[in-house]
Amino acid sequence: MSHTLGIRQAQKQKTRQALLDAALALLEEQSLSSLGLREVTRAVGVAPTAFYRHFRSIADLGAALVEEALGSLHPMIRTTVSAADDHGQRIKRAIELIAGHVDAYPAHVRFIARERHGGVQPVREAIRDQLARFGQEVKDELAKDPVSEGWSEDDLLMLANLYVDQMLITASLFLEALEASPEERERVCQVAEHQLRLISVGREHWLD
Template sequence: MSHTLGVRQAQKQKTRRALLDAALELLEEQSLSSLGLREVTRAVGVAPTAFYRHFRSIEDLGVALVEEALGSLHPMIRTIVSTTGDGEERIARAVELIAGHVDAHPAHVRFIARERHGGVQAVRAAIRDQLALFAVEVGEALAEDPVSAGWGEEDLVMLAQLYVDQMLGTASLFLEAPVGEARERVFRMAVRRLRLIGTGRAHWLDGGVGG
């Protein structure tokens, strides 16, 4: 399908991947603003100066990681919003998908959770922008749901952002409780939270505040 890269380009991509992977691994025990360029190249087994062939700075690498990490999250969101079934089924399915994603990409989840409020401005901005796009997508899906009939625009936006936040928060909790009873508790709590939000949704227009 895509044009075959030359041996040279392929090798470069490989080194780039190695740098990203090594950084992601190192970031499990520290944050981006303390990650050293030399630290990353050392982990890959490459000269420090080779770093500059791929990224201008650690900050730059961080932004690349954001795209990668949230890129892997994107399909999951599409799956969740397109899942059919009644409320309870959808909720359980959504939490299972989140748990599965955390199992599959723990380092990505950790990175986003950590750097969302982290010390590197450019990375925070990149995460914020991507999450805003997610919220728009969720918002559009919500707008098509009959439950949202009569909802105001700002209310839909609020709900979409709330769902995105819940997703991230839940993912982060799964990260700290990957197995056993703790994981079960996170699962139940996440389900309850979504159930509460769903209940609020169902009765949103009851009081006559809508419009």
């Protein structure tokens, strides 16, 4: 069971989380490769040297942010992809899931979109690994679907990664539309839905 942390470890985790939160906030207007260690500690209200008690470097903190942003997302993806509704409903629910997630954690989404191709190698790799996991998981769920009969393993993974990339694109669009008018947001929803539907249509007629 969960052992109650001592005062000491609890306090440590608290400042560690404060560092992560402050970094994420600062990253809304810059990239990780320009984020300064002193900048983060200053925002938290702690001495610069305290940073080293928690992270070896900014890149290390970035890797922790990747875990925080994507680590807890795997179960959600699985259940959404494997929903038992009809096709149209499933797509709509997936888009609502994305929209809701972007609303709830915009800074996390921005961080992932920004650092996926960003200037810090270990962070790029951490994101790539997580997305590869998503791809595998989506593939596993797709394989259970009767529509996937006759598909090769490679093509299943190909389709899964196409879905994953499309979800990221959609999330990024929602992010840009966060402060836009409701009509604009609705338009983004429509486009995202049609793009996903088109991919699904292609999926159904793939074996011709």
